Every structure is written in structure tokens, then in C-alpha cells.
Amino acid sequence: MIESNRLTAEQYEQNFSDIHPPFENKEAALVEANRCLFCYDAPCIKQCPTSINIPKFIKQITTDNIKGSAHTIFDSNIFGGGCSKVCPVEKLCEGSCVYNLLHEAPIPIAKLQRYSTEKAIRDKWKLFERKPSNGLKVAVVGAGPAGLSCAHVLSRHGVDVTVFEKESKGGGLMTYGIAAYKVTPSFCQDEVDFILSLGGIEIKYDHELGKDISIEELQKNYDAVYLGIGVGLANKLNIPGEELQGVEDAIGFIYDIRTKGYPNISVGDRVAVIGMGMTAIDAATQAKRLGAKEVTMVYRRTEAQKNCTQHELDIALLDGCKMQWLAAPREVIGENGRVTALVCDIMTLGATDHSGKPAPEPTGQTITLEVDMVIKATGQNPFTDLINKNGIENNRGKVAVKDNAVTNIDGVFAGGDCVNGGKEVVDAVQAGKDGAAAILNFLQPKNIASIHQLNSYSTDERIATQQPML
Amino acid sequence: MADISANFLGIKSPNPFWLASAPPTDKKINVLRAFEAGWGGVVWKTLGSQVKNVSSRYSSVNFNNTRMMGFNNIELISDRPLQINLDEIRECVRLFPDRAMIVSLMADNDKQSWHDIIAKVEDTGAHGIELNFGCPHGMTERGMGAAVGQDPEIAKMVVEWVMEKATIPVITKLTPNVHSVVPTGKAVVEAGTDALSLINTIQSVTGIDLDTLVPNPYVAGKSVFGGYCGPAVKPIALKMLTTIAQNPVTSKVPVSGIGGISTWKDAVEFMLLGSTTVQVCTAVMKHGFRIVEDMCEGLNNWMDEKGFATINDFIGKSVQNITHWEDLDINYHIVANINQDKCIHCGLCYIACEDTSHQSINLTYGKPYNTYSIKEEECVGCNLCKLVCPVEDCITMVEQRKGNEYLNWKEFQLRGLPLNDH
Ligand SMILES: Cc1cc2nc3c(=O)[nH]c(=O)nc-3n(C[C@H](O)[C@H](O)[C@H](O)COP(=O)(O)OP(=O)(O)OC[C@H]3O[C@@H](n4cnc5c(N)ncnc54)[C@H](O)[C@@H]3O)c2cc1C
Ligand SMILES: Cc1cc2nc3c(=O)[nH]c(=O)nc-3n(C[C@H](O)[C@H](O)[C@H](O)COP(=O)(O)O)c2cc1C
Ligand code: SF4
Ligand code: SF4
Numbered sequence: 001m002i003e004s005n006r007l008t009a010e011q012y013e014q015n016f017s018d019i020h021p022p023f024e025n026k027e028a029a030l031v032e033a034n035r036c037l038f039c040y041d042a043p044c045i046k047q048c049p050t051s052i053n054i055p056k057f058i059k060q061i062t063t064d065n066i067k068g069s070a071h072t073i074f075d076s077n078i079f080g081g082g083c084s085k086v087c088p089v090e091k092l093c094e095g096s097c098v099y100n101l102l103h104e105a106p107i108p109i110a111k112l113q114r115y116s117t118e119k120a121i122r123d124k125w126k127l128f129e130r131k132p133s134n135g136l137k138v139a140v141v142g143a144g145p146a147g148l149s150c151a152h153v154l155s156r157h158g159v160d161v162t163v164f165e166k167e168s169k170g171g172g173l174m175t176y177g178i179a180a181y182k183v184t185p186s187f188c189q190d191e192v193d194f195i196l197s198l199g200g201i202e203i204k205y206d207h208e209l210g211k212d213i214s215i216e217e218l219q220k221n222y223d224a225v226y227l228g229i230g231v232g233l234a235n236k237l238n239i240p241g242e243e244l245q246g247v248e249d250a251i252g253f254i255y256d257i258r259t260k261g262y263p264n265i266s267v268g269d270r271v272a273v274i275g276m277g278m279t280a281i282d283a284a285t286q287a288k289r290l291g292a293k294e295v296t297m298v299y300r301r302t303e304a305q306k307n308c309t310q311h312e313l314d315i316a317l318l319d320g321c322k323m324q325w326l327a328a329p330r331e332v333i334g335e336n337g338r339v340t341a342l343v344c345d346i347m348t349l350g351a352t353d354h355s356g357k358p359a360p361e362p363t364g365q366t367i368t369l370e371v372d373m374v375i376k377a378t379g380q381n382p383f384t385d386l387i388n389k390n391g392i393e394n395n396r397g398k399v400a401v402k403d404n405a406v407t408n409i410d411g412v413f414a415g416g417d418c419v420n421g422g423k424e425v426v427d428a429v430q431a432g433k434d435g436a437a438a439i440l441n442f443l444q445p446k447n448i449a450s451i452h453q454l455n456s457y458s459t460d461e462r463i464a465t466q467q468p469m470l
Numbered sequence: 471m472a473d474i475s476a477n478f479l480g481i482k483s484p485n486p487f488w489l490a491s492a493p494p495t496d497k498k499i500n501v502l503r504a505f506e507a508g509w510g511g512v513v514w515k516t517l518g519s520q521v522k523n524v525s526s527r528y529s530s531v532n533f534n535n536t537r538m539m540g541f542n543n544i545e546l547i548s549d550r551p552l553q554i555n556l557d558e559i560r561e562c563v564r565l566f567p568d569r570a571m572i573v574s575l576m577a578d579n580d581k582q583s584w585h586d587i588i589a590k591v592e593d594t595g596a597h598g599i600e601l602n603f604g605c606p607h608g609m610t611e612r613g614m615g616a617a618v619g620q621d622p623e624i625a626k627m628v629v630e631w632v633m634e635k636a637t638i639p640v641i642t643k644l645t646p647n648v649h650s651v652v653p654t655g656k657a658v659v660e661a662g663t664d665a666l667s668l669i670n671t672i673q674s675v676t677g678i679d680l681d682t683l684v685p686n687p688y689v690a691g692k693s694v695f696g697g698y699c700g701p702a703v704k705p706i707a708l709k710m711l712t713t714i715a716q717n718p719v720t721s722k723v724p725v726s727g728i729g730g731i732s733t734w735k736d737a738v739e740f741m742l743l744g745s746t747t748v749q750v751c752t753a754v755m756k757h758g759f760r761i762v763e764d765m766c767e768g769l770n771n772w773m774d775e776k777g778f779a780t781i782n783d784f785i786g787k788s789v790q791n792i793t794h795w796e797d798l799d800i801n802y803h804i805v806a807n808i809n810q811d812k813c814i815h816c817g818l819c820y821i822a823c824e825d826t827s828h829q830s831i832n833l834t835y836g837k838p839y840n841t842y843s844i845k846e847e848e849c850v851g852c853n854l855c856k857l858v859c860p861v862e863d864c865i866t867m868v869e870q871r872k873g874n875e876y877l878n879w880k881e882f883q884l885r886g887l888p889l890n891d892h
């Protein structure tokens with residue numbers, strides 16, 4: 001039965017409390033910070049999509065220069081606070097920490113990053129000063145990580161930025177999509193406020209591109225336009241029974257969790273979650289944490305091909321979610337318009353397909369899972385109609401860009417999930433920086449030095465081009 | 471099992487590990503606990519002139535989360551009544567007759583004061599006396615402690631007074647607050663001291679509170695220079711010890727080594743440079759007396775491994791290996807070698823060599839891991855990279871002699887051999 005209000009207030013609180021708690025105190029942070037070897041041309045920096053100078057910010061913690069540490073982080077990644085809570089660091093910075101090569105625990109980079117950034121956000125440190133307004137105006141569509149990262153860089157350079165956001169809060173999927181036990185709504189609000197405290201950025205909430213505003217209007221009124229609109233709801237399964245009551249879209253399900261209060265969210269007794277990416281994991285674990293008795297994740301390939309990290313899978317397993325590998329949904333069965341079961345084809349792995357993974361092929365056998373709720377999480381649908389209507393070149397709805405940010409329409413730029421189809425927050429933040437660089441480049445063809453200064457920490461290039469350094 | 475017992479001028483102790491004259495040895499409770507824990511001997515906290523201590527008394531240097539890497543104090547000598555100290559010393563000697571009991575003294579600067587206190591101390595049954603010519607704070611303002619040790623003439627005079635009276639062995643403890651410990655060392659040996667001990671603490675300012683701007687230790691808004699000790703001073707102590715061991719006059723008497731000793735390894739190093747016993751203060755102030763267990767076991771295992779039956783078999787063995795720079799062999803040349811299987815790609819060797827040494831390491835870009843290799847023809851064999859490398863035995867120095875024969879600098883010049891061209 002699909003029901004809300006399954007748990008007590010304490011149970012909800014406990015189930016959705018911070019999954020990666022912060023350091024308890026300064027001593028604990030210092031023990032870890034002092035373990036950092038302060039690597040040169042550190043692998044962790046190279047594995048951070050925003051190239052945060054990690055050894056430097058860690059060293060700054062050890063010298064009691066927390067302000068400097070926070071500045072180092074935010075200078076490369078204005079979502080450095082949120083990223084410290086949501087980044088899949090096991091495959092990024094921490095995954096490359098040289099301690100792994102010694103078979104020792106890597107430096108807890110995210111936790112240290114949280115240590116510095118949380119103080120900065122809590123105490124509202126003023127770490128950046130924007131250049132005096134230069135009269136240039138840029139419209140940013142979408143107040144998610146890509147949009148706000150772009151807006152922040154532009155404003156630092158004296159550009160006046162107006163952000164158009166269809167929702168009533170900023171942060172994008174940070175606020176509406178990411179699992180509730182990673183970031184709280186109040187943190188997301190504080191993070192957005194912290195970003196805006198720079199000045200020069202105005203967000204117009206409840207303004208939807210395609211409904212309340214159009215690209216032509218923006219082009220007319222602004223010197224450039226940046227699209228950071230992300231991607232939409234989950235892909236359709238296109239199988240019989242998808243319209244039954246109890247079949248839900250993971251993005252919508254999580255949106256409700258993030259906006260309506262835990263007791264108001266209904267879950268079934270037995271839930272099937274389709275997919276094995278990050279979103280699927282989040283949907284499954286949160287369904288379990290909302291009180292579902294049994295949650296089964298259904299994936300058409302095997303564990304070896306999963307899209308989530310091992311760390312994420314472990315969270316789901318520890319939450320008691322079951323895994324049904326090699327099963328592809330075939331039909332949702334219902335009674336009186338409500339879901340009662342999910343029938344899946346049992347698959348086997350065949351030759352490698354276009355995705356580079358072995359293609360699952362039906363064996364002819366089926367399995368029936370008795371469930372009363374089905375959550376779809378097999379990738380998200382880009383805003384294809386909106387993109388097409390505006391004549392923006394795209395690849396099945398994903399905006400096509402040159403040089404990381406430049407679309408086919410003069411003066412229109414894009415980045416983040418709407419370009420890459422859905423990666424991580426940190427990728428969107430870097431896309432926002434790239435977008436800002438491209439826009440400044442477009443606006444002042446002869447003056448991009450300031451941008452280079454801003455992104456000065458790009459060791460890859462420096463070393464690749466100048467080696468040996470003299 | 472090796473025999474780790476020590477015989478210092480006839481003063482026997484079951485091991486060479488003594489506690490230095492300081493708070494760990496300032497009363498019966500501590501000393502009995504130390505003996506129970508296994509310490510071979512103690513040098514009782516300095517007795518003598520009348521003093522009163524202040525608070526706070528200590529400060530320290532914490533280096534990258536290693537607390538008390540260097541330790542600093544402004545404590546004076548014992549401020550307890552003399553008679554209580556003497557009674558307690560007598561009691562400790564009675565309860566632990568097999569342990570060494572040395573009493574540190576610093577009397578007022580007149581012969582009678584020294585003679586009086588020596589008589590009282592000898593009456594307790596103590597085995598030896600240590601003359602504190604080293605305390606670098608407070609007492610110096612009254613012409614005592616380091617003020618004595620810094621002036622060979624005065625030191626000599628006081629030792630002569632002492633030797634007139636003393637019937638038990640006398641150890642003179644030297645101050646490191648001099649450009650060389652040898653002049654005072656020589657003077658007091660010539661005046662008849664039976665032995666030397668070194669070092670006492672080094673004058674220091676350990677740090678300043680960046681909020682109040684008052685240096686530490688803090689005493690009602692002010693501070694004074696303190697005495698520095700602990701692991702940070704060990705290399706300085708070893709150097710001073712070597713100069714005593716190499717001087718023909720001072721090398722004649724036994725030495726008790728002090729300064730930054732925390733482990734059996736530290737102790738062995740002091741002994742290899744000539745110490746018969748060693749004294750410890752900071753390490754027990756940080757960890758308590760229990761550290762002596764590993765000191766004994768570690769020393770024993772090392773001696774067994776090396777085939778030393780008694781400590782006399784290795785005392786002083788390294789003294790001859792410290793020579794003059796001019797006698798070093800210039801033909802000896804080593805180059806760094808990186809074991810790629812062990813390398814964790816931290817780049818520390820690269821940046822150290824590139825920024826501050828001889829640009830002898832190649833960086834081959836990789837994502838995320840760069841590869842580092844040595845340019846052997848550029849490497850001068852300074853071994854900085856080996857020192858910074860966080861992986862044991864990852865960088866080794868491989869011998870590539872420049873010539874077969876021994877060649878020192880004088881000979882090098884005589885032959886007019888070529889100097890570096892870059
Ligand atoms: C369930 C889920 C869990 C995730 N978990 C993680 C995680 O743990 N860690 C992690 O790093 N990443 C995670 N991600 C991915 C991450 O949230 C995104 O990659 C990131 O938010 C992308 O940022 P963006 O700015 O490109 O898009 P978004 O965050 O989607 O922001 C787009 C913004 O544009 C607005 N918008 C959209 N259309 C319009 C329009 N027409 N007019 C005006 N405004 C519009 C949206 O309301 C939104 O505010 C998760 C994603 C999902 C779906
Ligand atoms: C708090 C304190 C008090 C000390 N008091 C004395 C003293 O009274 N007499 C003395 O000869 N040395 C005194 N010292 C010096 C120690 O005996 C010893 O020489 C010095 O601390 C170096 O040894 P370490 O590095 O093991 O501490 C004192 C040292 C400390 C830390
Ligand atoms: S790789 Fe690890 S040890 Fe090296 S700088 Fe980065 S966090 Fe520190
Ligand atoms: S310091 Fe050692 S581990 Fe680090 S890169 Fe150099 S050789 Fe490798």
C-alpha cells in the first residue's frame with residue numbers, strides 16, 4: 001500500500017541526518033590535514049573538475065588560515081561548500097590521493113573542504129570583491145550550479161548579471177534533486193545567499209524560459225545569454241502499465257522529498273527502482289528511509305557495469321535495498337489502476353554495444369516482482385522541445401557547444417547538465433566558469449587576461465606545454 | 471640477552487637510563503614511581519639556593535601536530551625545603567639500593583655554602599653529585615647556573631671548592647649556551663671533576679601569542695627567556711657531546727649524555743658518541759615513566775642483533791667517524807635512484823630538486839600521476855630528494871665513484887683538478 005507518514009518525527013530525523021558528518025573539532029581536522037603530503041602538481045587537483053588547489057587549502061588549515069583556505073576553495077569552485085557534501089570524491093580527488101598507492105586511507109579531502117567552507121558560509125565571510133560595474137549585462141537562465149557559477153565569475157569581473165529561474169529557490173538540483181541526507185534545504189539556501197553576497201547578481205525567480213521569457217527577448221536586452229537549465233524528468237520506460245498509479249519519476253519523487261516534508265511523502269510497502277545510476281541509488285535509499293518495507297533496485301546489466309560508484313552502491317546495500325541484476329522491465333501489472341507487480345525480462349550479457357558496455361540481451365525467461373510502487377530512474381530527459389524551438393543545435397536534446405560553452409547562436413552560451421546530459425555538480429560548476437570565460441571573451445575580445453588570472457591554476461596545461469620548467 | 475647494566479665511576483645501575491634533574495625527580499613520590507617503572511637511576515632535582523617558582527612555567531613548540539617537539543621551561547631549582555628533600559633522598563636510596571641516586575646541586579657562590587650542602591647530601595647515602603652549571607634562566611641573574619658554566623674560570627673555582635669536600639663522585643653538568651662546551655669542560659676536568667654531563671637547556675623564546683602579543687610562557691602579561699629541550703635539541707646535544715669526546719682532556723672522564731632523548735635509538739646514538747649513561751627529561755614529562763620499558767627492550771634487542779655483550783662494547787664507537795671536512799673523500803659520488811614500483815608520484819622530490827637543488831629530476835606529465843626520473847648526469851648526490859620522499863627506501867643513493875682512490879680537498883687542490891663549470 002502506498003502511504004505517507006510511516007515513521008515518527010525522530011525516525012525521519014535520524015534517517016535523513018547527515019550521511020558524512022563533519023569533523024567534531026579542530027584537533028580531528030588537524031590530524032588529517034597534517035597527514036597531507038602537500039604533493040607537487042598533485043593528482044587530487046588534476047582529478048577535481050574545478051582544479052581546486054587541494055594541497056594548498058589543506059596546508060592553510062594547518063596554519064590556522066581558515067579564511068585563506070576557504071578562499072582557495074571558493075576561488076576555483078564557488079559551490080565548494082556544497083561540493084564537499086555531494087561530490088563522489090571516491091572517484092575524483094580522494095580516489096587519486098597518493099595514499100591510495102600506499103594502501104592507506106586517502107586524505108579526507110571533502111571533509112576538510114567542508115571544515116573550511118562551512119565556517120565561511122556560516123560566518124558570512126566576505127572573500128571576494130567584485131570589480132566596479134562595467135555596464136555589461138548578461139542574462140543567465142537557471143540558478144543551478146552551472147548558472148550561478150557562471151554568474152559569480154561574471155560579476156567578479158564587473159558584469160551585471162540577471163538570473164532567470166523557473167523555481168522559487170536557487171541551487172538547481174542541489175536544492176531539488178540531491179539526496180536529503182547529503183544537503184539540507186537550509187544549507188542550500190545559505191550557499192545561494194553566500195554566492196549572491198558578492199553583489200551584482202539578481203535572481204528573478206518564477207521566470208521560466210519558454211513561458212515567461214524568450215531567448216529573443218534576452219538577446220535584445222542583454223549583451224549575452226547563458227543557458228544552465230539542466231535536464232528534466234526521468235526518461236520514459238515505454239512499457240505497458242507505465243501510466244498506472246504508483247509508477248513515479250525519480251526526479252519528481254525526490255523533488256517532493258526536498259520540498260514537501262518527509263511525513264508528506266508517500267511510498268509503497270514494496271518498491272522497485274529501475275536503474276543503477278546515482279539518481280536510482282538516491283531514490284532507492286530515500287524510499288527505504290521513508291519507511292518502505294522492501295526496496296529492490298532493478299538493473300539490466302551486472303554490478304560490474306553499474307553507473308554509480310561502489311561507495312553509493314554500498315549506501316544502498318547498507319540501507320537494506322535488494323539488487324536485481326540482469327533484469328529489464330517488460331511490463332507493469334496493476335489492479336484497479338494501481339501497481340501490483342513489475343515483470344522483467346531476465347537478461348544475459350552479450351557483445352559490447354555503442355556505450356562501450358556489454359549489451360544486455362533477453363534470455364526469454366521473466367521474473368515478476370510483487371511491488372506496489374515503481375520508481376523510474378534510467379537517465380533524465382533533456383528539454384528537447386525548448387532547445388529545438390529556439391533553433392539551438394543539439395544532440396538528442398543535449399545542447400551542442402564548441403570550446404566548452406559556445407552554442408550555434410551568436411551570443412548564446414550553455415553549460416552544465418543541459419550540455420553534458422547529466423553529470424555531477426562539480427562538472428556543472430566548471431562548465432559555469434568555462435561559460436563565463438567564453439562570455440568575457442565574446443564581450444571583450446581583446447581583454448581576457450583577467451579571466452586567465454582567475455583560472456590561473458591549470459597545471460595540466462602549464463606542465464604539458466612548458467615542460468621542462470626552466 | 472645482552473647485559474645493559476652501567477657502571478659510571480663505580481655507581482652501578484641496572485640500565486644506562488637515568489632521569490635528568492628536573493620535575494620528574496623532584497620528590498619521593500615521582501622517584502619511587504620511576505624506579506618501579508624500571509629507570510636505572512635519577513639525578514635529583516637541583517637543590518641549593520633559596521628560590522620560589524612562578525606559574526606558568528612551560529611552553530612548547532608543536533610542529534605539524536607533533537606536540538612538544540621542543541619544550542621550554544622557566545622553572546628554577548627546587549623550591550621545597552632542603553630538609554624534606556634530603557629525607558626523601560635517604561628514603562629512596564634505602565628502598566631502591568640498586569639504582570643510581572645522584573643529587574644535583576647549585577649552592578650560593580661561596581665555598582662554605584657548597585661545603586655545607588655537600589656534607590648534607592653525602593649524609594643521605596646518595597651515590598654521586600651533579601653540579602648544575604647550566605640552568606639558563608633566573609639563576610643566572612644571581613650569578614649562578616649557566617653564569618658559572620659560561621665562564622671557565624669561575625667554573626673551575628667552584629669545582630675546586632667542591633672537590634675539596636666531596637668524597638663521592640662529582641659530575642659537572644655543562645651549559646650549551648656557549649659557542650663551545652670545550653673550554654668550560656676542560657677547565658672543570660682540570661679542576662678535578664670526576665665526570666661530565668651535557669647538555670642543559672638552550673635559551674629560547676618558543677613563540678608569541680598572536681592575540682595578546684605576549685611571548686610564552688605567560689606570567690601576568692610578561693615572559694622571560696626559557697630553557698629549550700626535547701627532540702628539537704638532540705642534534706645540537708650530539709654535536710656538543712662529540713666535541714667533548716674528541717678533546718684529549720675532556721675525553722678522559724666519563725660522560726652522561728642529555729638532550730632530546732626519547733627512545734632507545736636516541737640513547738644508543740648518545741652512547742656511540744661517548745656517553746656511558748643517558749638522562750631523560752622531556753620525554754617522560756610528555757609520556758610518563760613507562761617509556762623506559764621499550765628503551766630497555768629496544769637496547770637489548772639491538773645489542774643482541776649487533777653482537778654487543780655489554781654497553782662498553784659500543785660506547786664511543788662512532789666518535790672516530792666524525793672527521794674534518796678537509797678529510798672527506800671527494801671521489802666518493804652518489805646519485806639518486808627512484809624505485810618506480812615504490813614511487814607514489816607525490817612530486818615532492820621533483821619540486822625540492824627543481825626549486826632548491828640541481829634540477830636533476832625529470833617530470834613526465836600524466837593524469838593523474840606524473841612520472842619522475844633522475845637525470846643522473848645532473849645529480850650532485852646531495853640526497854635532498856631522498857630526505858623529502860615519504861616512502862621508505864623509494865629513493866636510494868647509488869655509488870658512482872669519480873675515481874678509485876681516496877682524494878681529499880687538499881690533494882684535489884694540489885693536483886689542480888677541475889672545479890664545477892656550472
Ligand atoms: C537525483 C539526483 C541526485 C544527484 N546527486 C548528486 C550528487 O550526489 N552529487 C553530485 O555532484 N551531483 C548529483 N547530481 C547531479 C547534479 O545535481 C547535477 O549535475 C547539477 O545540479 C547540474 O547543474 P546544472 O546547473 O547544470 O543544472 P540544474 O542543477 O538542474 O539547474 C538547472 C536550473 O535551471 C532551472 N531551469 C530549468 N529549466 C528552466 C527554464 N526553462 N527557465 C528557467 N529556469 C529553468 C532549474 O529549475 C534549475 O534551477 C544528482 C542529480 C540527481 C537528479
Ligand atoms: C621543567 C624543567 C626543569 C629543569 N630543571 C633542571 C634543574 O633543576 N637542574 C638541572 O640541572 N637541569 C634542569 N633541567 C634540564 C634537564 O635536566 C635536561 O638537561 C634538559 O631538559 C634536556 O633533556 P631533555 O631534552 O631530555 O628534556 C630542567 C628541565 C626542565 C624541562
Ligand atoms: S594527493 Fe593526497 S597527499 Fe598529495 S596533496 Fe593531494 S591530498 Fe595531499
Ligand atoms: S618523493 Fe618519492 S614517492 Fe614522491 S615522487 Fe619522488 S620518488 Fe616518488
